[in-house]
Amino acid sequence: xxxxxxxxGDIHATGxxxxxxxxxxxxxxxxxxxxxxxxxxxxxxxxxxxxxxxRLLLKIGLEQLGKSFYEVSVSERVRAAREFARRPKPGDxxxxxxxxxxxxx
Numbered sequence: 298x299x300x301x302x303x304x305x306g307d308i309h310a311t312g313x314x315x316x317x318x319x320x321x322x323x324x325x326x327x328x329x330x331x332x333x334x335x336x337x338x339x340x341x342x343x344x345x346x347x348x349x350x351x352r353l354l355l356k357i358g359l360e361q362l363g364k365s366f367y368e369v370s371v372s373e374r375v376r377a378a379r380e381f382a383r384r385p386k387p388g389d390x391x392x393x394x395x396x397x398x399x400x401x402x
Contacts, residue, residue, distance in 0.1 A: 351391050355382035
């Protein structure tokens, strides 16, 4: 099960979808959590390999495009995306956005 140390304690996966367990690092934090004084846990995700993430996203997008619109996926229209996803040249760039709006099911 996934496990992570944080500034307020150890975070464990519970095996239940969308549920984490916090083991506070001290009694004071445990009390604040129990009394609902601490109600949020924010995990900062950072992209450390943007080239790899971008290529992966392009490959996924091209694959999905090819499933429904094969002719478009192999057309000149998306050639630059295919080339970048397969073999980016030194100095080439592509952009992508990471947006998160977590919800609890």
